Amino acid sequence: MSDSIIVGLNTLVHVVEIVGASILLLGFIIATVRCFLESLQVGGKQAVKSYRRGLARVILTGLELLVVATIIRTVTFEPTLENLEILILMIVIRTIIGWTTALEMNNRWPWQRP
Numbered sequence: 001m002s003d004s005i006i007v008g009l010n011t012l013v014h015v016v017e018i019v020g021a022s023i024l025l026l027g028f029i030i031a032t033v034r035c036f037l038e039s040l041q042v043g044g045k046q047a048v049k050s051y052r053r054g055l056a057r058v059i060l061t062g063l064e065l066l067v068v069a070t071i072i073r074t075v076t077f078e079p080t081l082e083n084l085e086i087l088i089l090m091i092v093i094r095t096i097i098g099w100t101t102a103l104e105m106n107n108r109w110p111w112q113r114p
Helices: 003-042 044-076 081-106
Strands: none
Touching: 003 044, 044 081
């Protein structure tokens, strides 16, 4: 691979990681502030329910971007067994979080019919 492509892909990986981490951090802050404000208006129970849904979306979105960055890094730069293990672990964690989030939000597993 040419040096300019490697530098471009490396920059892309860093940008995707920063965006993913930023979504996690800012999403947590925004969801928390919304929960607090909503609890003043409609009560704590509804606010916590909305908070959990919002936070779940933020976590899933942030993790998706971090998985993308890890895939690009593993395939492009460092196809080592250790990086592959990290990638597999991230995908498993993301999948488990997705399933449990769907169960919490919809009261059914993702593969069950509504």
